Amino acid sequence: MTVRHRTARIDGLDVFYREAGDPGAPTLVLLHGFPTSSVGFAPLMAELAGEFRLIAPDYPGFGLSSAPPAGEWAYTFDHLADVVDKLLDQLGVRRYAIYVHDYGAPVGFRLALRHPERITGIVSQNGNAYDEGFTPFWTPLRAYWAEPTPANREALRSLLTPDATHWQYSHGVPDTSLVDPALEVHDQALLDRPGNQEIQLDLFLDYGTNPGRYADWQEYLRVHQPPVLAAWGRHDEIFGPDGARAFARDVKDAQVQLLDAGHFPLTTRFAQSAGLIRDFLRRLSD
Template sequence: MVDVHHRFATVGGRQVFYRESGAPDAPVVVLLHGFPTSSFMFRNLIPELADRYRVIAPDFLGFGYSDAPSVEEFDYTFDALAESVAGLLAQLGVTRYAIYVQDYGAPVGWRLALRDPQALTAIITQNGNGYDAGFVTDGWVPVWNYQREQTPETETALRQFLTLEATRAQYLTGVPDESVISPDTWHHDYALLSRPGNDRIQLKLFLDYATNPKIYPALHDYLRASGVPVLAVWGDKDPFFGPDGARAFAEDAADAEIHLRDGGHFLLESDLAAVTELIRDFLSRRM
């Protein structure tokens, strides 16, 4: 058994919450969460890794227990989220680390890699997209429509992603046995999404998501030049990021290890044991 610590740090004048476990001098693994969740998604994975690694899982600003300043007070972009995470890691004295990225965690992680190409020791991507091939069109149409034109109609369509039903669907779609998914997951996320003003934060990030595919070519160059080890472990029925997104990493990452699992967007909730085994084996050989 290992202790998981729940901590806050002041980064750029904002309070950033993070979960941390493992020996301070162990190799570091940074876990970067997706939408609409937080480091809460890693609550079960952290203890599975912390016997060998120092594991750090921050909440992005606007998510979880980190500060959520209004959109008038803070410019919510993926650049800004990455800057906040980089500031936290610098404060913690972390200069070399592996990343586990999922959903929104992917564009944050890619920015960290591109700003400091020598920092990353390994990449684990679990439904964390880095290729145009990964987008499942049906799931992204409301986002793309809103990015093209911000109207009452496109905003109303996009706000459906902020409902309890949509949050529940993110957890259950594609899962072979829905009974293994705790309702605590979507109710926890929805409670935080429902805080006053958080809807505008999420709309701002949906808008800024348009910047993420633009950095994919730089990411691909980085993967080829750096030779950083990559493990792509993917829920193959994710309604937003399809299995072609996992396979695509093999185009640029040397000896990329690709594993498609029977599951959905939040694979850790339904397939934790198998994913943990893949991660531990991968890191032991290639980090």
């Protein structure tokens, strides 16, 4: 199926998004993580577009969307959610499931709290909403949240290097030949744009606002009981598998699947991930 590449004007920014499928079909909004963009969703969109409508935006500062300098635009998760919310309103999308990976979780759960009546279901692939999901990876970030000093900020620049990007894609992957190196090259080229490191460091700092909101997200899950598929890479050293298991505590029929993958299960376990997501979306439509 054809994937179309479009740009919308939102609050003076060009917001790039990929779209596929019949506009009248059940909709899945795909929310990407760090350090990537909607580019990683292209195969899944082509796979599912025969049955569903797929929309995958790039956040400001990522992918092909505008990336105003950090001092000119507030790079916060509230602000990223604002942009996605306005994009969906502009597209007339009023009912949708969300797929959340990494940064996609704080964006998606903000949308769910704003519009619980719009959310038909949640697919989480290593998109965290529980303290149990945190691993030792977060120790230097927690230091930055507690003391946002120049020294603690500088210490995190190592997470923006080619080696760090390669590690994100390859750690916990039994067969690294399954990782398309073009994805790493694409992501790193965008991270290396002038000024983009400051954008990412601002978001690293603002990520510290998310754990304090977990209780609200979990209350949303308990009250509204949205269907949940948590299909995580069991070897992820960023968000561990206990973060996936925790969904079952609040959503009684949550489906938890731990895949033989790391942080990007959609990349290295594509067929298994796509099959789980397709079956989940079909059940939502029954």
